[in-house]
Amino acid sequence: MSDENKHHATAAALLPLVGGAGNVTSVAHCMTRLRLGLRDRSLVQDERLRALPAVLGVVEDDTYQIVLGPGTVARVTPEFEALVETERAGTARAAADHGTGPVTAEGLAAQGAAFRAERRTRNATPFKLFLRRIADIFVPLIPALIGCGIIAGLNGLLVNLHWLPALTPALTAIASGFMALITVFVGHNTAKEFGGTPVLGGAVASIVVYAGVADVEAFGRHLSPGQGGVLGALGAAWLGVHVEKWCRRRVPEAVDVLVTPTLTVLVAGLATLFGLMFLAGEVSAWIGDAADWLLTHGGAGAGFLLGGLFLPLVMLGLHQALIPIHTTLIEGAGFTVLLPVLAMAGAGQVGAAIAIHLRLPHNTSVRATIKSALWPGFLGVGEPLIYGVSLPLGRPFVTACAGGAFGGAFVGLFNQLGTAVGSTAIGPSGWALFPLLDGNHGLGRTVAVYAGGLAVGYAAGFLATYFFGFTKTMLGELDAAPDAPAALRQPAPADPVTEKV
Incomplete structure (x- = not known):
């Protein structure tokens, strides 16, 4: 059995033993452990789970922690997450297919939900699934964008009215801090969405906003901190995920924890500095110009x-x-x-x-x-x-x-x-x-x-x-x-x- 199939089989064996996808509220991993949030601890079949060859032990804390070992846990976790999502999607479709009863306000809402689920299934083309994944990267950022946006609007109003001049610098810092580091969050979410280690995605994306990039020259020009913005961060983290997966398949598990993060950040980082930042900066400028031209003309x-x-x-x-x-x-x-x-x-x-x-x-x-x-x-x-x-x-x-x-x-x-x-x-x-x-x-x-x-x-x-x-x-x-x-x-x-x- 190949390593990839072995890790998929481990994830498939673990899921029913922890109560199935409906019992899992969160999935994460650290250096050696798969950390699960569970709705009902009593649904876990402890003895059978501990008997699995891949399980080295179980630790109970604020989460249910299954010890799989370094290297292995990083490979099993994305397989486990994929199985959870697949099982949940199948449950939702089955519930929509069996909805019956008279047409009432609640019935109409259920009918609409079933119609939406049907459309979602029918539209599950590779291109639309890719767009959905892109959306899943940015949607978690929306609350912070809204909060910081409202604070920025309030601050602008105070500045225009010349009110509370001692407070407006503080509001500027609060409203601008998130936007100054948004690339890091985009990188983190990109790696998570495409099956990599989130913190490595954030590490690679943070290069985009690091002030020292001004000393780096690419395509005959010195780079500017923030050049390429969220598009550069997205591309950098996506590349980092592919480097990480390549390493996971080839690096021995004994040295995986040292070699894989190093190569991921190094290779993706160099590609970001000497290619992605410049290209993404050009695309970002084009998007801004195109939007202005579209509505102006x-x-x-x-x-x-x-x-x-x-x-x-x-x-x-x-x-x-x-x-x-x-x-x-x-x-x-x-x-x-x-x-x-x-x-x-x-x-x-x-x-x-x-x-x-x-x-x-x-x-x-x-x-x-x-x-x-x-x-x-x-x-x-x-x-x-x-x-x-x-x-x-x-x-x-x-x-x-x-x-x-x-x-x-x-x-x-x-x-x-x-x-x-x-x-x-x-x-x-x-x-x-x-x-x-x-x-x-x-x-x-x-x-x-x-x-x-x-x-x-x-x-x-x-x-x-x-x-x-x-x-x-x-x-x-x-x-x-x-x-x-x-x-x-x-x-x-x-x-x-x-x-x-």
Whole structure:
């Protein structure tokens, strides 16, 4: 049996003995031990686990620690994590496939979840899975981006008003510290996501922001600290993972703990300094220039397309490719001009939901779902409305996209006229984006343009859905009885709209 198969077999033997994936809350490893967080300690089969040839011992502390030895634990852990994720995904699909019962507000939510799981499975192409992994690198950083972004906005307001001058330097340090080291976090998460040792990914990525890189010359120029930013960190850590895996396959386990980290940091570090930083810096500059050009010259047309296509991009999983672009723009310019335009898709969804509520006065299930999901929709949480209302109905999903298109056109037009509207962080949209807004003409004008875009998106989504969101047949089926089970149990199978998105 090859080493790779041996470590996979060890992981496969361990998982059922610790209670299966449902009993595992966290997975990590140190030099010699696989450290597991467990929901129910009583589910662990201790005697059988200790009898496994690969297990050298068990230690119980704040986590359940299985001693596998140096070198071995680093190879078994990613196999174990992969098995946990696979088992959890299979359990979720099985639960979605067996959902039954009458159509109620809860039933609609379950139906939407099943539909989302089905779409996720059908869209599991290599390219989309890669984008999902890229998203998983950046999503854990969003809370810090939001917190630091709001503090930066508050600090900017205090500076403009000349209030609390003794406090603003401290707020600047608090808001800027995370952004100064974001490459380290990106490197850490990249290595974790692609099956490497997270701290080695962070170590390689930290080279990007080290001040001493100014003494290094590559491609005839001296490097600048931070050159290449998050893209350089991502590439450096990804390369480090491949070097580490190469070493794990070839370096004897007895010296693995010394040789593998050294070669990983050395090889990936040299490649970062003499290639990746320069190339990633060029790409980052191009992304910033392209975004500025798109909205400066495309204006309303670019905003119309971006706002109108964002919900279908979400459905296809392609929106995940935008996360590193947003982060790169924030890192370079201080804000991303794309997010406020894309946020208009949520406004169109809210307007469409209000129209559906008025058009179906007798359908208590749909109206109950809208009532519970509308306020989160105003705050930028659109999934309940998408998967619980508009997408199962088919046509209203398209009219919601039309609302987002007109809202995006409004914001894009003002960008073309010289008023850049941006966000200092990614994540929130709707009303929740107001504290994160920034631009080139002061906070008042920036807020006014964004609020105007939301109003246009609400109105356009409402009007498009109210007048064009239903055929006479659909209205007859959906509003004829309180529950209207037939129409929503089979989400518009004969309507090609649903298949297109």
